[in-house]
Amino acid sequence: MRAKGRTGWRRWTLRLAPWLGAVLLVWTAGRLLVHGLPAWLGPKLSPSSPVQRLPAGFDTVIIDPGHGGNDSGASARGLQEKRISLDLAHRLAAELRDLGFTVMLTREDDTYVSLPDRIKFAQAVPAAIFISLHCDYANHASAHGFEIYRAETKSAAVLAMVQTSAGSEPLAIAEAQLAGAIGNSLSAGLRCDHHEIRTANFFVLRNLDMPALLIECGFLTNPEDAKALADPAFRTKLAGAIARGIAFYHSSVSSPAVQEVITVGDHPGNAGAAL
Numbered sequence: 001m002r003a004k005g006r007t008g009w010r011r012w013t014l015r016l017a018p019w020l021g022a023v024l025l026v027w028t029a030g031r032l033l034v035h036g037l038p039a040w041l042g043p044k045l046s047p048s049s050p051v052q053r054l055p056a057g058f059d060t061v062i063i064d065p066g067h068g069g070n071d072s073g074a075s076a077r078g079l080q081e082k083r084i085s086l087d088l089a090h091r092l093a094a095e096l097r098d099l100g101f102t103v104m105l106t107r108e109d110d111t112y113v114s115l116p117d118r119i120k121f122a123q124a125v126p127a128a129i130f131i132s133l134h135c136d137y138a139n140h141a142s143a144h145g146f147e148i149y150r151a152e153t154k155s156a157a158v159l160a161m162v163q164t165s166a167g168s169e170p171l172a173i174a175e176a177q178l179a180g181a182i183g184n185s186l187s188a189g190l191r192c193d194h195h196e197i198r199t200a201n202f203f204v205l206r207n208l209d210m211p212a213l214l215i216e217c218g219f220l221t222n223p224e225d226a227k228a229l230a231d232p233a234f235r236t237k238l239a240g241a242i243a244r245g246i247a248f249y250h251s252s253v254s255s256p257a258v259q260e261v262i263t264v265g266d267h268p269g270n271a272g273a274a275l
């Protein structure tokens with residue numbers, strides 16, 4: 001009876017296989033449409049499956065608070081981008097240091113630092129990743145949520161530096177995985193679904209030969225986003241979620257010993273926030 005049962009089960013499995021394949025195909029196509037990123041470029045969600053090591057092994061996070069000094073960035077609803085980005089940078093630095101990372105800021109206070117100087121600062125740091133923090137502005141108050149940007153293409157100088165037998169692809173994959181990990185952590189930690197992962201040719205992204213992302217931490221022009229960003233408690237939660245995303249990415253490219261001590265997504269979210 002058992003042998004016959006197993007044969008029947010096998011026959012059903014064979015009949016179901018094409019349907020399961022079709023469902024998988026539709027799901028994958030849907031992911032591509034929504035996220036614009038092949039699934040294999042997405043973050044590896046299981047800590048038991050370490051991703052490609054290149055360019056892994058970082059122990060330093062360079063945080064780049066957008067704007068500063070005479071450059072206020074966007075301003076809306078009583079908030080200035082340069083102030084929010086600096087405050088978030090300090091909160092993120094504290095979270096990351098708690099997790100054991102070395103942290104450096106491209107500006108510590110309200111001073112103007114040119115984009116080339118930010119690049120020069122970062123390029124001098126070995127084994128690092130680069131996270132630029134900004135806030136968004138839109139003509140329509142309805143635009144809201146996070147946007148995480150990675151480089152669409154690297155500059156010719158960077159491409160010459162990062163060429164390996166696999167081309168510059170490992171760096172692009174690393175940036176996509178880091179962006180995915182931070183996006184997932186933002187969604188989980190803040191209980192928000194609205195985040196986009198995009199590519200752009202921002203100066204700081206194009207000109208760095210390390211994994212570099214720019215996070216637009218919400219729209220100052222959106223009432224809910226602005227209200228949330230004005231709240232120090234929310235900014236701490238936001239910084240914590242970004243830090244856990246970075247830690248998760250770090251665990252996926254590091255040794256099993258590191259994976260054991262870093263966990264992600266076990267913090268209560270902020271149900272009221274639009275971000």
Ligand SMILES: [Zn+2]
Nearest residue numbers: 066073134135
């Ligand atoms: Zn900005």
